[in-house]
Amino acid sequence: MNKPPQQQIKVQLDDKEAEGIYANLAMINHNPSEIIIDFARVMPPTLKARVLSRIIMTPMHAKLLQKVLTSTIEQFEKAFGEIKLQGLPDHVSKPIGFQAADNTEEEK
Numbered sequence: 001m002n003k004p005p006q007q008q009i010k011v012q013l014d015d016k017e018a019e020g021i022y023a024n025l026a027m028i029n030h031n032p033s034e035i036i037i038d039f040a041r042v043m044p045p046t047l048k049a050r051v052l053s054r055i056i057m058t059p060m061h062a063k064l065l066q067k068v069l070t071s072t073i074e075q076f077e078k079a080f081g082e083i084k085l086q087g088l089p090d091h092v093s094k095p096i097g098f099q100a101a102d103n104t105e106e107e108k
Helices: 015-019 059-080
Strands: 025-031 034-042 049-057 098-100
Touching: 034 059, 049 059
Parallel strands: 025 098
Antiparallel strands: 025 034, 034 049
């Protein structure tokens, strides 16, 4: 059986976006059809965070992103060693600042 030829997607990266945005906080919410990730930055000594970017994707695309991130982190750690989560006991797997939001109220 012949596979259809792979199509190449041309990605445009403008100068502003190429600079990137530093985020040290991510909040993740969901509804039945979307996963919403808010990237924010919080700087000491204030406890105020400002959302710098919101990414909305389908659950399928979020799962694909998870798989690629897992693979990328595994490759990184093979090349450079284990990524240590500073200030956290070894048994804690959830880094401070990156969390799934509590959707209890939204789902009622």
